[in-house]
Amino acid sequence: QVQLQESGPGLVKPSQTLSLTCTVSGGSISSGDYYWSWIRQPPGKGLEWIGYIYYSGSTYYNPSLKSRVTISVDTSKNQFSLKLSSVTAADTAVYYCARALGMGYDILAFDYWGQGTLVTVSS
Amino acid sequence: DIVMTQSPDSLAVSLGERATINCKSSQSVLYSSNNKNYLAWYQQKPGQPPKLLIYWASTRESGVPDRFSGSGSGTDFTLTISSLQAEDVAVYYCQQYYSTGVTFGQGTRLEIK
Secondary structure (H helix, E strand, O other), X not given: OOEEEEEOOOEEOOOOOEEEEXXXXXXXXXXXXXXXXXXXXXXOOOOEEEEEEOXXXXXXXXXXXXXXXXXXXXXXXXXXXEEEOXXXXXXXXXEEEEEEEEEOOEEEEEEEEOOOEEEEEOO | OOOEEEEOOEEEEOOOOOEEXXXXXXXXXXXXXXXXXXXXXEEEOOOOOOEEEXXXXXXXXXXXXXXXXXXXXXXXXXXEEOOOOHHHXXXXXXXXOOOOOOEEOOOEEEEEO
């Protein structure tokens, strides 16, 4: 059974960089069958996709966040990470990591999710 | 971006009754080469991550009760719960994965009447 677990600081100051890591267990990031993603949810609001990464390092980002987002992968640790720069209060959210099946050129629905971690942006 | 719009925003249904949630996409999510609709439905209970219920618009994920069903094609989709159970109280989201930049609907809150 695949499990994903987010980790990182729960409080970040405005203008600083938010950094989170997702550790995958029960399966290998390097299997090549999946894309690994970050999704966020502001308190009481809906879901916003942030971006994907493939084990090779290929990335796809939400255009609205692209200038501030970097997603990277460490296959040796079976982890992938999110960095979001120049944060403001609007970036306060629960951040989820999730897995999506890759099929040919398609990236499919998210079948496994982490429990999420709340990151608050405040001085 | 493909904009996903759900209706209604909230819904109250009696136990044992049918619940219907709609989702409309701003452009078709039907891929003509394989005749598949790139549309998923998720259920999110308080304090939990979303759970995948349905993909390809109508295929139930393993372990999802058969009272949940998805239908529709192109731009208009429906999630139906045939007989509402107490444990179905949640927020439901549709999501398109037709484009690499996936997008979600705003969510529909389902409660017991």
